[in-house]
Amino acid sequence: MSIRHQAIHLFSIDLHGKFHLCQSIGWYLHYDDELLLARHGEAESDWIQMKRQRTNSDFYVRPAVSANIPDCNNINSSSMYSSFQQIVLSRLYRMAVSENDGGVALIQFYRNFNVYAGLKLWRMQLLSESKLLIKMVPESAIMSQPSDMSNQFAIFIILNLHTYVIEKLFDNSNEEVVKMFTKCADVLRGSPQDGSKWYSSTCSNNAAAKKILKKQLFTWSCAKHGSVSEAVKRLAVDLPRAPQSSIESPYFDLSLFSYDDKLVNAIDRPRTTPDILKFYSRQTGELAFKIDPNPAPVSSYRRNDIGLPRRCVVSLISHPIYPLIITKLQSAMRSPVVNFHVYKANTM
Structure with a gap:
């Protein structure tokens, strides 16, 4: 679609997955707009012919409006709105x-x-x-x-x-x-x-x-x-x-939990910090659970920060209904770290 000649097309999808054009918003809005312009063009041409016969002059200049009536097959040649x-x-x-x-x-x-x-x-x-x-x-x-x-x-x-x-x-x-x-x-x-x-x-x-x-x-x-x-x-x-850019998850329900909106927001945008996400109970204000995009290995008690570069990107993939979040930590020259966070008792 060109920047100049634009149109909005609304489609419906049937049960068989086929697209059907419902409406087009652009050059024509109503179903008879094209017919109205065509009639106007014909009337304008008849009037010009009659004017030439009366004046017997070939130097008659046509109005710009009649010369620029858009043709649905050649809209690029039109300068009308x-x-x-x-x-x-x-x-x-x-x-x-x-x-x-x-x-x-x-x-x-x-x-x-x-x-x-x-x-x-x-x-x-x-x-x-x-x-x-x-x-x-x-x-x-x-x-x-x-x-x-x-x-x-x-x-x-x-x-x-x-x-x-x-x-x-x-x-x-x-x-x-x-x-x-x-x-x-x-x-x-x-x-x-x-x-x-x-x-x-x-x-x-x-x-x-x-x-x-x-x-x-x-x-x-x-x-x-x-x-x-x-x-x-x-x-x-x-x-x-x-x-589709919004994140839906029970963990992001502000009526249940509060969290740092600088680290977590409802828009699916990768974050540039692997900090631990802390969620607090809305009723008591106490720490409810944490989500660590870079957790420690099972055999260790420390976070896996060894060799972690400064510039890394963390993405959150959440389930819209069930308490499940997938974190993906990506950085240059290192394979991505993917973790599944599932609710269990009072910990994540």
Whole structure:
């Protein structure tokens, strides 16, 4: 898919494993959009022919709109805005007009029109069967480093898939990002909707997780050159989030245990330290158990730190329901160390 001509395709999978195209969001939204543009092209051609006959001139210049009607087989030759871009720009215009600020927002819209028109589809995630979360960023942000994404402009769109109406639109510095993160945390994390029990602690279902989020936002806002809007931008970098990147385990249930969130988090990211992970009981505050990625051999009473290089990576592989965690310690010039951690009495 090219960066300029983008489209979102929604597929359904039947019982036989076959994919069926349900919807396409891009150049056309409604089923009759292509027919409407074709009729407009025919009417425009008839009007041009009639105009030439009346003026008897071959120097008539066709309007740019009629010359750029997109062909579904040759979209690359078109310079028109897609149907999705049209509804996004229209929504931004209506938002600017509705502001009671003496026309300042409308002036800003015209000034930044080229930026809005150049936004590209970056990420998307289903919030429900009828709502789709879409993130759009400038083309320069797509090629930038992940560490610079918080400095880039981005907008979030919640699109109704049945009516193709934009229900919400806000940028990555808006407080709506925090509201969406807390309200839709379970959906963004990919928690099952069939009622099955997963031990996922999110801002939507756990007070401790909500407290950790507030603490993180406060830390970002109080950092050097920090502010509330900068903290919101850093939170918006990972949204929409890939559900498969979340770690699900009973050990990470914040209603049962507390732990150092700098060493352990719910996102599947390799850690660069082989420190022992300590879990404390949420009720008593006492040490419940420990997980050592580099435990001592059976015949020894010391940790196996001999020959362990400074730069090593530890990955956690957990079972979503049963108390089982697999740790994998990798380093250069050394075979990986894999350990299975299963709960037994009061030890790991």
